[in-house]
Amino acid sequence: FKQQDANIVVVGEAVKKAMDELRKNLPPDVELKLIRADSDWVKGSLDGLMHTLIEGALLTVVIVFLFLHSWRSTIITGLTLPIAVISSFIAVYAFGFTLNFMTMMALSLCIGLLIDDAIVVRENIVRHVQMGKDHITAARVGTDEIGLAVMATTFALCAVFVPVAFMGGIIGKFFHPFGITVVVAVLVSLFVSFTLDPMLSSIWKDPPSTHLKKLPVIGHAIRATDNALDWMHGVYERLIRWAFSGRRYRMFFPPLPAYGRGFAADGTRDKSSRRRLRWATLTPRGVVLAIGAGSFVVALGLAPLVGSEFVPQTDQSFTQLQLTMPVGSSLERADSKVQQVEEVVLAVPEVETVSTWVGGAGQRNQAWLNIVLKPRSERQRSQKQVEDGIRDAIAKIPGTSASVGFDRPIYVAILGSDADGLAKVANEFAEKVKKIPGAVDVESSVKPGLPAYAVKLKPEAVRELGLTAPQLASSLRAYVNGETATYWTTPDGDQVDVVLRLNETQRERLEQLRGLPVAFAKDGTPVSLDSVATISSVFNPEIIRRQNLQRREAVFAGVKDRSAGEVGDDVQKLIKDTHLPPGYSFDVGGQMQQQAEAFGGLLAAMALAVIFIYIVLASQFGSF
Numbered sequence: 001f002k003q004q005d006a007n008i009v010v011v012g013e014a015v016k017k018a019m020d021e022l023r024k025n026l027p028p029d030v031e032l033k034l035i036r037a038d039s040d041w042v043k044g045s046l047d048g049l050m051h052t053l054i055e056g057a058l059l060t061v062v063i064v065f066l067f068l069h070s071w072r073s074t075i076i077t078g079l080t081l082p083i084a085v086i087s088s089f090i091a092v093y094a095f096g097f098t099l100n101f102m103t104m105m106a107l108s109l110c111i112g113l114l115i116d117d118a119i120v121v122r123e124n125i126v127r128h129v130q131m132g133k134d135h136i137t138a139a140r141v142g143t144d145e146i147g148l149a150v151m152a153t154t155f156a157l158c159a160v161f162v163p164v165a166f167m168g169g170i171i172g173k174f175f176h177p178f179g180i181t182v183v184v185a186v187l188v189s190l191f192v193s194f195t196l197d198p199m200l201s202s203i204w205k206d207p208p209s210t211h212l213k214k215l216p217v218i219g220h221a222i223r224a225t226d227n228a229l230d231w232m233h234g235v236y237e238r239l240i241r242w243a244f245s246g247r248r249y250r251m252f253f254p255p256l257p258a259y260g261r262g263f264a265a266d267g268t269r270d271k272s273s274r275r276r277l278r279w280a281t282l283t284p285r286g287v288v289l290a291i292g293a294g295s296f297v298v299a300l301g302l303a304p305l306v307g308s309e310f311v312p313q314t315d316q317s318f319t320q321l322q323l324t325m326p327v328g329s330s331l332e333r334a335d336s337k338v339q340q341v342e343e344v345v346l347a348v349p350e351v352e353t354v355s356t357w358v359g360g361a362g363q364r365n366q367a368w369l370n371i372v373l374k375p376r377s378e379r380q381r382s383q384k385q386v387e388d389g390i391r392d393a394i395a396k397i398p399g400t401s402a403s404v405g406f407d408r409p410i411y412v413a414i415l416g417s418d419a420d421g422l423a424k425v426a427n428e429f430a431e432k433v434k435k436i437p438g439a440v441d442v443e444s445s446v447k448p449g450l451p452a453y454a455v456k457l458k459p460e461a462v463r464e465l466g467l468t469a470p471q472l473a474s475s476l477r478a479y480v481n482g483e484t485a486t487y488w489t490t491p492d493g494d495q496v497d498v499v500l501r502l503n504e505t506q507r508e509r510l511e512q513l514r515g516l517p518v519a520f521a522k523d524g525t526p527v528s529l530d531s532v533a534t535i536s537s538v539f540n541p542e543i544i545r546r547q548n549l550q551r552r553e554a555v556f557a558g559v560k561d562r563s564a565g566e567v568g569d570d571v572q573k574l575i576k577d578t579h580l581p582p583g584y585s586f587d588v589g590g591q592m593q594q595q596a597e598a599f600g601g602l603l604a605a606m607a608l609a610v611i612f613i614y615i616v617l618a619s620q621f622g623s624f
Helices: 008-023 038-068 071-078 080-094 101-109 111-130 135-165 169-203 210-214 216-243 284-305 331-346 383-394 419-434 459-465 469-480 510-514 564-577 590-621
Strands: 257-260 276-279 318-324 351-358 366-373 401-404 410-416 439-444 450-457 483-489 495-500 517-520 526-528 533-540 550-559 585-589
Touching: 008 038, 038 071, 038 080, 038 101, 038 111, 038 216, 071 080, 071 111, 071 169, 080 101, 080 111, 080 169, 101 111, 101 169, 111 135, 111 169, 135 169, 135 590, 169 590, 210 216, 216 284, 318 331, 318 383, 331 351, 331 366, 331 383, 366 383, 383 401, 401 439, 401 550, 410 419, 410 564, 410 590, 419 439, 419 550, 419 564, 439 564, 450 459, 450 469, 469 510, 469 517, 510 533, 550 564, 564 585, 564 590, 585 590
Parallel strands: none
Antiparallel strands: 257 276, 318 366, 318 401, 351 366, 410 550, 410 585, 439 550, 450 533, 483 495, 517 526
């Protein structure tokens, strides 16, 4: 574990160096092996984002070159990328962020946005140069002419990402550095496009671009780009001419009658014609609006068919398997079952290493297997598919229940005051959840409890012998658990506790404990346990959970073949259809609650973005 304010990558690298030093002093038959380091996954993710950032920047520069046909124009516009990205690092430092997954993703996302302003300004300056103006005048006039549109675009982007940066809840903590980084980057790109680009355009003249088309590879690429653009321009021109033409199309679906004057050949209404009953018609503009409205309706209809989840599934080449044996299982019995599971897991071809932890403090019936998979490039199945295969294989082993993976997104808490009634309700609800398609690893927090024996003093023993419960407990503890009788000092000077207790053969059965002396009568006669107390078998709960001053039990579930959002919606319907007895209530938490909060925050941010965009554009263009 690392300290809260420590950097995970730095700590991970330091631990690896310490392990290398330790290996030098280990005996030959001892191996120190690294099973998993979260720092490796974080570092790999950041490296992937860095590669994406560089690839995006290079592709952007190449596309700009193919469109502008000038290496000088490409450099002038391309300078915006390193300046904006490096300036964003200053903002990241000033706001106390780090180069993490969100800030790097923000820079990767806005690579294309950063160069937009510079391209528009540079293209307009080149257009004025081609009109015959000198470079200084073209730079000044071209920038002034296009400045309002460029500012409108940039401020509209800021209006989108500023609400995202200030969302509430857990999702807001993630997206705060994301939104701030994007806003700072696009503002810097706006500043560069209004200062550096016009300045370079005014003094760095473009050479003729004809010689570039003569080069073997570059020339073919430029000509292919020009041909594709010419074709797109032709298609776009025909679409525009059609959209603004006077043609009319009769509406056959749905057939709508209309009463009014007819239309002339150019599509305008013929006021000289008589009013008559006819079929309704649509202009090309009406067709475009109908297609747009239809697409919007279809998109809304498809939204419920698309799955949703709070955190996307990732392939980290590492997973965990938790095993639970019946309560009261010995450590030896649990270890035997775990060995069977290990054989099944190691038989999976994608598994590379398995490390096992059997038992723990008060958890002898549980075990955890850390499973390291081969790198993604060396296996055909994804981590999720491997987990599903392991789950199906372990289900055939009797006497165990397993859950695969680190997180189960479905969590429903049930609150109540009566422990027995709460356990019954929770178990019944868990059985209903198991019937939901896609719900796997369904588990209830209700456990039978640890088997134990309750020793209760008889009233006459208290009266006649003056025996108390603490005295009786102390005697039994010495017999069963042992009690430190003295200390032994070793030749090295270390002190060792000398524990005195019964031999294991004398405390194996309850009948042996019943005859043990726990007190003495006045005449010195030993008094056995069964004569002063009654012994009964009970089940003690491992843990008592409370929430809002009530007992709490919970139901957990993972998902398979369906998204967490779809399974969560079915669980919500089940909660609404379940009628709890008086005094009991549901409390939904986990990823279901976090996803609802996140989606609510995103919808609110989208609504604010629309409002801010309208305000920005209306204020800049002076028209609503």
